[in-house]
Amino acid sequence: MKLENLETPALIVDLDVLESNMAAMSRLLEGTGMGLRPHYKSHRCPAIAHRQIAAGAKGMTCAKLAEAKDLALSGIEDILIANQVTDPAKVARLASLAKCCRLSVCVDNGENVRQLQEAAGVQNAMIHCLVEYEVGMNRCGVDTPQAVLALARQIMSCPNLRFDGIQAYAGNLAHEEDEAKRREQSDVVENRLRELKAYLEGHEIPVREISGTSTGTVEMRRKDSVYTEVQAGSYLFMDMAYRAVGAGFSHSLFVLASVISRRPGAVITDAGVKSVSVDQRPPAFQGYEDVPVEMSEEHSAIYGDFPLAVGDKLRMIPSHCCTTVNLHNWLYLVRGDKVVDRVPVVSRGRSL
Numbered sequence: 001m002k003l004e005n006l007e008t009p010a011l012i013v014d015l016d017v018l019e020s021n022m023a024a025m026s027r028l029l030e031g032t033g034m035g036l037r038p039h040y041k042s043h044r045c046p047a048i049a050h051r052q053i054a055a056g057a058k059g060m061t062c063a064k065l066a067e068a069k070d071l072a073l074s075g076i077e078d079i080l081i082a083n084q085v086t087d088p089a090k091v092a093r094l095a096s097l098a099k100c101c102r103l104s105v106c107v108d109n110g111e112n113v114r115q116l117q118e119a120a121g122v123q124n125a126m127i128h129c130l131v132e133y134e135v136g137m138n139r140c141g142v143d144t145p146q147a148v149l150a151l152a153r154q155i156m157s158c159p160n161l162r163f164d165g166i167q168a169y170a171g172n173l174a175h176e177e178d179e180a181k182r183r184e185q186s187d188v189v190e191n192r193l194r195e196l197k198a199y200l201e202g203h204e205i206p207v208r209e210i211s212g213t214s215t216g217t218v219e220m221r222r223k224d225s226v227y228t229e230v231q232a233g234s235y236l237f238m239d240m241a242y243r244a245v246g247a248g249f250s251h252s253l254f255v256l257a258s259v260i261s262r263r264p265g266a267v268i269t270d271a272g273v274k275s276v277s278v279d280q281r282p283p284a285f286q287g288y289e290d291v292p293v294e295m296s297e298e299h300s301a302i303y304g305d306f307p308l309a310v311g312d313k314l315r316m317i318p319s320h321c322c323t324t325v326n327l328h329n330w331l332y333l334v335r336g337d338k339v340v341d342r343v344p345v346v347s348r349g350r351s352l
């Protein structure tokens with residue numbers, strides 16, 4: 001099918017660019033010793049996860065138990081929930097899922113470790129644990145090496161849990177637009193993690209994995225990085241927020257929109273905030289990146305005398321790829337001017 005025949009608004013992925021972004025990430029990681037465990041939240045689409053695994057990713061990261069289940073049901077074998085799962089019913093489901101795949105989860109408190117052991121014991125399952133260390137984002141995680149040590153020891157004393165290492169995500173740096181500051185602060189995080197690792201190893205706690213980093217900070221990791229895994233997600237698609245950061249990947253994700261109304265000085269399209277998220281900044285139209293876009297529920301407008309007519313198609317670059325994908329049921333895969341496949345966003349809305 002020709003792209004021009006696709007009904008809009010539709011979420012489209014330029015496959016050539018997607019593949020070149022995957023190749024660029026492989027080149028960045030080559031020889032660093034770091035593996036890629038891309039974040040599922042960016043596409044919520046098992047078909048894309050399988051492409052990432054085929055391109056060399058060691059497994060997937062996700063944020064939610066429901067996403068982990070969708071990944072496991074699609075045949076992904078190594079899954080990290082980079083988050084805390086504390087609801088008792090979810091802990092029971094997590095233990096049951098851990099029988100179907102290699103499942104890791106983050107922890108930052110002792111009661112949660114106890115819960116996980118109890119549930120895993122009932123299921124005779126093995127749950128892999130990363131202790132989350134707070135490295136600047138002010139989200140989850142413990143603050144001190146002593147607290148990490150206490151949790152690591154507790155995990156190691158549990159027959160159905162395995163201590164794998166550390167989760168350390170400095171999300172506060174991902175979109176830092178000042179590159180020098182991003183680099184400098186990334187080094188501070190590296191040093192804190194290096195000290196933490198030495199401290200734990202000094203107490204005979206083996207640290208096999210240190211997992212984290214983002215599209216915005218992966219370039220800051222050197223060959224001798226303390227990180228063993230990269231959890232970047234947006235590198236596949238890019239968006240206006242990461243464009244502002246200057247992350248070295250290209251736009252592959254667009255909301256295809258149609259011009260539905262025209263008058264002197266104004267162009268109106270059929271893609272509003274129900275088709276593209278605005279949580280980070282406004283989106284932009286490709287070719288008109290510097291023209292502000294005004295959004296309402298079902299419409300977006302650009303103001304100026306542009307050479308556009310009713311029926312013309314425009315590619316809108318989302319401000320935030322991850323939350324935009326979550327507004328759509330389908331991703332249309334495109335090569336050149338042809339739609340070559342349509343894949344479901346299986347985990348859309350699966351935020352349990």
Ligand SMILES: Cc1ncc(COP(=O)(O)O)c(C=O)c1O
Pocket residue numbers: 039042061082169171174212213214215216231232233234235
């Ligand atoms: C735990 C975790 N890891 C990694 C990422 C990085 O994702 P991205 O590369 O899309 O910024 C995120 C983003 O929210 C995250 O929450």
